[in-house]
Amino acid sequence: MRNENVKVVIWGFGAMGSGMAKMLASKTGVEIVGVCDRHEARVGKDIYEILGVDRGDRPSVIVNPNIEEVLTEKCADICLCATDSFTAKAFPRLKFVLEKKINVISTAEEMSYPQSQNPELAAELDKIAKENGVSILGTGINPGLIMDLLVVILTGCMTDVTHIEAKRVNSLSPFGPAVMEEQGVGITVDEFNAGVADGSLAGHVGFAESIRMIGDAIGWDVEKYETQMKPIVTNVDRKSPYGFAAAGNVAGVNMTGQGFVNGEVKIDMIHPQQIEPEMEGTFTGDYVTIKGTPEVNMSIRPEVEGGLGTIAMCVNMIPQVINADPGLKTMLDLPVPRAIMGDMRKMIK
Amino acid sequence: MRNENVKVVIWGFGAMGSGMAKMLASKTGVEIVGVCDRHEARVGKDIYEILGVDRGDRPSVIVNPNIEEVLTEKCADICLCATDSFTAKAFPRLKFVLEKKINVISTAEEMSYPQSQNPELAAELDKIAKENGVSILGTGINPGLIMDLLVVILTGCMTDVTHIEAKRVNSLSPFGPAVMEEQGVGITVDEFNAGVADGSLAGHVGFAESIRMIGDAIGWDVEKYETQMKPIVTNVDRKSPYGFAAAGNVAGVNMTGQGFVNGEVKIDMIHPQQIEPEMEGTFTGDYVTIKGTPEVNMSIRPEVEGGLGTIAMCVNMIPQVINADPGLKTMLDLPVPRAIMGDMRKMIK
Numbered sequence: 023m024r025n026e027n028v029k030v031v032i033w034g035f036g037a038m039g040s041g042m043a044k045m046l047a048s049k050t051g052v053e054i055v056g057v058c059d060r061h062e063a064r065v066g067k068d069i070y071e072i073l074g075v076d077r078g079d080r081p082s083v084i085v086n087p088n089i090e091e092v093l094t095e096k097c098a099d100i101c102l103c104a105t106d107s108f109t110a111k112a113f114p115r116l117k118f119v120l121e122k123k124i125n126v127i128s129t130a131e132e133m134s135y136p137q138s139q140n141p142e143l144a145a146e147l148d149k150i151a152k153e154n155g156v157s158i159l160g161t162g163i164n165p166g167l168i169m170d171l172l173v174v175i176l177t178g179c180m181t182d183v184t185h186i187e188a189k190r191v192n193s194l195s196p197f198g199p200a201v202m203e204e205q206g207v208g209i210t211v212d213e214f215n216a217g218v219a220d221g222s223l224a225g226h227v228g229f230a231e232s233i234r235m236i237g238d239a240i241g242w243d244v245e246k247y248e249t250q251m252k253p254i255v256t257n258v259d260r261k262s263p264y265g266f267a268a269a270g271n272v273a274g275v276n277m278t279g280q281g282f283v284n285g286e287v288k289i290d291m292i293h294p295q296q297i298e299p300e301m302e303g304t305f306t307g308d309y310v311t312i313k314g315t316p317e318v319n320m321s322i323r324p325e326v327e328g329g330l331g332t333i334a335m336c337v338n339m340i341p342q343v344i345n346a347d348p349g350l351k352t353m354l355d356l357p358v359p360r361a362i363m364g365d366m367r368k369m370i371k
Numbered sequence: 372m373r374n375e376n377v378k379v380v381i382w383g384f385g386a387m388g389s390g391m392a393k394m395l396a397s398k399t400g401v402e403i404v405g406v407c408d409r410h411e412a413r414v415g416k417d418i419y420e421i422l423g424v425d426r427g428d429r430p431s432v433i434v435n436p437n438i439e440e441v442l443t444e445k446c447a448d449i450c451l452c453a454t455d456s457f458t459a460k461a462f463p464r465l466k467f468v469l470e471k472k473i474n475v476i477s478t479a480e481e482m483s484y485p486q487s488q489n490p491e492l493a494a495e496l497d498k499i500a501k502e503n504g505v506s507i508l509g510t511g512i513n514p515g516l517i518m519d520l521l522v523v524i525l526t527g528c529m530t531d532v533t534h535i536e537a538k539r540v541n542s543l544s545p546f547g548p549a550v551m552e553e554q555g556v557g558i559t560v561d562e563f564n565a566g567v568a569d570g571s572l573a574g575h576v577g578f579a580e581s582i583r584m585i586g587d588a589i590g591w592d593v594e595k596y597e598t599q600m601k602p603i604v605t606n607v608d609r610k611s612p613y614g615f616a617a618a619g620n621v622a623g624v625n626m627t628g629q630g631f632v633n634g635e636v637k638i639d640m641i642h643p644q645q646i647e648p649e650m651e652g653t654f655t656g657d658y659v660t661i662k663g664t665p666e667v668n669m670s671i672r673p674e675v676e677g678g679l680g681t682i683a684m685c686v687n688m689i690p691q692v693i694n695a696d697p698g699l700k701t702m703l704d705l706p707v708p709r710a711i712m713g714d715m716r717k718m719i720k
Contacts, residue, residue, distance in 0.1 A: 048530075048531070163528055167527065171524070171707065174709045175521070175708060178516065178683065178688075178707060178709050178710065179512055179684055179708070180679075181394045181679060182710070183710045241710075241718070242713065316679045318671060320670070321669070322670075326665060326667060334529050335528055337530070338529075356706060358520065358702075358707055360523045360526050360527050360589050360703075361531070364590020364591065364592070365590065369590070
């Protein structure tokens with residue numbers, strides 16, 4: 023076992039980045055050596071104070087807005103980059119980290135399979151990573167596990183696959199104001215439709231990635247995919263800690279998507295997200311239904327919570343990314359994610 | 372993409388080996404180049420005739436009882452070895468294949484994690500594989516996926532794990548006379564107890580492997596494990612295609628097992644197997660319940676069929692084993708299993 027702790031830098035200290043820090047603080051054989059974030063409320067503060075976690079004998083880590091100061095060549099084994107949803111926006115940051123010869127895990131949804139929508143940037147990241155002898159992975163709960171990797175592993179016990187349906191019915195109630203706004207919780211149907219038309223309402227980002235990941239994994243040549251985004255209109259007033267939707271307004275978003283193979287829909291994605299789904303009889307869960315031989319009908323009830331799940335996936339993949347050959351990796355290339363209940367150093371080759 | 376088909380030899384042409392051959396015959400980019408089996412009814416026959424599969428323009432493959440003739444150095448990319456349940460019994464065969472510089476997938480349950488009960492043989496296989504530049508894996512539906520790898524991947528979305536329960540409730544009805552006998556279907560309770568005492572009733576083989584695999588994966592130091600084997604006594608006459616249990620006799624086996632960490636049971640395995648479970652209100656399924664943060668409650672209903680599942684897992688892992696670095700591998704080391712719906716050659720690096 024190596025002597026030194028695994029050293030981690032966190033870039034972006036919002037809900038995801040700070041959640042990862044809290045998780046890392048509960049683990050052994052790993053330490054946070056730097057945090058970069060520009061938010062005024064956090065800059066200059068000790069992360070353990072922000073987290074409300076006893077620092078113990080750990081050195082204090084002060085939030086620094088200047089990445090050039092936080093990230094010097096080989097100062098860490100890995101950087102968790104929790105700043106973006108889109109590959110194009112994340113790209114300059116990811117390039118910067120790789121050129122410091124540091125491995126990266128990105129929370130950007132599109133980075134879970136950048137080959138899908140940004141093949142040139144994916145090739146560029148692969149090249150930069152290899153030149154610098156490090157590796158890069160995008161992951162999270164979804165995309166990253168529930169509607170793609172978990173589907174793929176379940177096809178592993180099948181001799182033949184004819185159709186895949188992945189359905190994630192989740193509650194937005196635990197999320198904060200940013201998610202309420204992104205998903206259109208509380209707005210009118212007209213406002214929702216306008217937001218879809220002008221692209222200001224993102225909804226779930228990831229179908230393009232999950233569909234291609236599944237297709238490439240099992241050898242289906244997905245010639246095109248389509249996605250739809252519809253409002254979930256509530257019939258009753260619904261209230262969550264950070265959201266409110268009056269009867270007749272939008273309680274969330276129903277995202278659907280289809281992957282086509284030889285002109286036929288072979289992959290169906292269904293992902294309604296809303297606050298307080300139980301108020302109208304919707305019960306949350308993750309469902310995978312695969313037609314073929316033998317058929318597989320999987321459910322996880324309730325659904326795996328998105329925030330905690332993403333935090334866990336990113337931290338739990340640290341050893342696999344450090345151990346990987348240099349280059350751009352996806353969840354298809356690496357050994358399976360797993361909880362880290364022992365000394366993280368034992369997991370490093 | 373490579374030009375030549377992936378070349379496969381199958382050693383053992385019983386239910387598993389012949390099932391793999393049938394599956395391979397439906398795939399592209401792969402061909403069966405040899406089959407070794409000693410069963411009189413099969414020796415000298417063309418496998419496509421035995422399988423009832425149209426040979427098309429494939430060369431005929433004659434079942435040969437002499438492995439020295441079937442397996443010559445580098446004559447195939449991989450050998451599927453479906454001959455044994457126990458590592459010690461499989462060892463000389465596996466060694467023989469590795470020394471011909473051919474990768475191996477073994478269906479032997481103990482080989483799914485030979486580090487558990489045969490660490491010396493595991494180390495020896497690792498050494499032989501490395502010396503010959505090839506790799507070796509043991510897999511199947513269980514051990515191999517349902518009560519271990521699937522558990523591990525589900526812990527991947529958790530920040531903390533406190534207890535794991537894996538439960539596989541399956542029907543033995545689809546199985547043939549050999550399984551009826553191994554599992555004690557139809558015998559009296561006294562005969563069952565005598566069979567457990569003298570070791571002639573094996574029940575499910577794999578708890579020692581699954582428990583250690585989970586523990587090693589997530590960093591729990593499993594200091595000991597225990598297993599129990601009890602008869603499932605039926606209150607009604609139960610009849611399946613190859614089995615019959617009169618009321619008062621044994622319809623199957625209830626296997627349970629526990630993994631201990633720091634004196635506490637942290638891993639519970641529950642695996643009742645019987646014919647016609649529905650006759651007394653038992654519904655089949657695979658269940659994983661993981662306590663911790665967040666909790667995960669997964670079910671697959673009905674359970675993934677064992678025979679087809681094992682056939683699929685072994686065939687579907689062929690590319691991963693060919694692509695692996697030399698040595699002994701487990702399901703923890705390799706990229707996730709996945710169905711093969713395209714040209715297998717595209718999956719070879």
